[in-house]
Amino acid sequence: MNDKVFQVDILSPQSRVYSGTAVSLAAPGELGSFGVLAGHAPLLSKLVPGVILLKEPSGQILSFRSKAKGFLEVLKNEVRVLVDEAERIPA
Numbered sequence: 001m002n003d004k005v006f007q008v009d010i011l012s013p014q015s016r017v018y019s020g021t022a023v024s025l026a027a028p029g030e031l032g033s034f035g036v037l038a039g040h041a042p043l044l045s046k047l048v049p050g051v052i053l054l055k056e057p058s059g060q061i062l063s064f065r066s067k068a069k070g071f072l073e074v075l076k077n078e079v080r081v082l083v084d085e086a087e088r089i090p091a
Helices: none
Strands: 006-011 016-022 024-029 032-037 043-047 050-055 061-066 070-075 078-083 086-089
Touching: 016 050, 016 061, 016 086, 024 043
Parallel strands: 006 078
Antiparallel strands: 006 016, 024 032, 024 050, 043 070, 050 061, 061 086, 070 078
């Protein structure tokens, strides 16, 4: 895998909302919005309802709306977003 990208999985109990690679991700944390890049230190954060933005290696920016609280974990160049309900926002 390219050293500037990382794996992202956005999961809800109903479905896998997104699975792919990204070069950056921004999420609405409980203490404020934060960003993740490749090689980020391990992290576990609570999420609040809001918009998750990710930039794919192609340059395309994808938006997802999280309608409930959840968690985001960064570990070994992988990001897992676990939320009760999320959906892709059409471009």
